[in-house]
Amino acid sequence: MEKFFVVCGAASAFIGVAAGAFGAHGLKQRLDADMMAVFEVGVRYQMYHAFALIATAWVISRWPGSLANRAGYLFIVGTVLFSGSLYLLSLSGIRWLGAITPLGGLAWLAAWACLAWAVLKG
Template sequence: MLIAGALAMLIAVATGAFGAHALKKMLDAEMLAIWQTAVHYQMVHALGLMGIGILQIQKPDWHLAMPALLMLTGILIFSGSLYLLALSGVRWLGAVTPFGGVAFLLAWGWLAQLVWRQRNAV
């Protein structure tokens, strides 16, 4: 998960820089804001993946795979649909984005309940 998180962060930094420089002249303000939202959520959840990776190093637990997979899925669906929307202007892609948001919510909820269950085991 540390590797997946680091790669997701690398891609987020690259897409953020691409948006700030190359796309600044190509996209209108609304589409550029959508692009930046995709970058922001990808960065936050890349950090989440790295946090899960650190937890797995400290105490290997296969249960942590599910929130990690949900975060990866969320990045692909949420950020991916917003990147495509910003580049293409195809508005129906915005209808896909909430499915990625649900994956993010499930990931954080799953992680919270795992931590809650382990609070007395430490």
């Protein structure tokens, strides 16, 4: 699982950097300031949680168990729901996508709790 979460974290960071560059160079002229800010929040939180996935791999190597694995999957789900919904919202303008964003935040909160509990338990 360690390799899987490092690869997912690296891929997520790659996508985050690419999205950030796309936003800075390709979207600045196309999006208004509010939607640009929404896009940038998606990028920022994706990058934070890409590193969280890599940290999860380290936790698994140190304190293996289902809680740490669950944390990794929850970080992935959170990224797709949170950052993905913000990317889609900012690019499409479809406002109801903002209702999905908090679900990603809840997944991340659960992931952080699982990660902490995995270390405390180990």
